[in-house]
Amino acid sequence: MSRQRQRRRERGQAAVEYAGVIALLLFVALAAIQLGVAAYAAQQAGTAARAGARAASMPDGDGQAGRAATAAVSEWLRPRTESGSCGVEVTVEVTVDIPQVLPIFDFGSAHRSVTMPCD
Template sequence: MKRIRPGQRTRTRAPEPTQAGARAPEPTQPRPRARRRCDRGQVALEYIGFVPILLFVALCAIQLGWVAYVDEQADTAARTAARVEARNGEGGERAGRAAISGGLAEGAAFSWAATADAVSVTVTLEVTSIVPGLSLGPATATAVMPNDAPPKGP
């Protein structure tokens, strides 16, 4: 017969009602517990160990979205600046800066190359890093538009 420790739950057999002077019920095997006491806190420990990895993956996903956003802003600014410069002959940089949303416009660098046939504009925007320790290069976009500006001078 198995020993029962103090405080341990046991199942007992009820005495049969037909027996006169039935003995006290004998304890049977204890119920198996769902978890052992030594496993307490195991899930919390695994969760605490996994949280930094999960946060790093989330930051990398946000960083990837930010890089794509800045690249798209550079492309939009280059197309807008080249289109305005090709049609009007001036005001391309102002239009390009207006096409950039948020605080990215202050750090934008525009470079121009104009010929009689086409206008080429290159825009460079700095990509800030969200993930610690990650250094990213600038986002650069170039757009070329046919030169439709009226000729200057007499």
């Protein structure tokens, strides 16, 4: 096989390899972003649970846990809050759905619970 013929056969090989590497790098970058979003959602669930428990532990805190938890997190994360009534202590549980960046990764939701003594 002549050199010219071999070069013609290899034309475009670099472009194909480049496209494959770019696709792989894009996938890795999106997977890293998904892990960051999951960690952020878990951190926000903890923040919401602490804020909700703090609000519910106050003397006039009945029904305030949900509002305080929602106010403590980013708007695009919608926490679901459950709290008991204030006796000796109050427990607030917050669940935040983890948004999906890639449809193949499903982390579900982040769940945090905080217990505080009542004032």
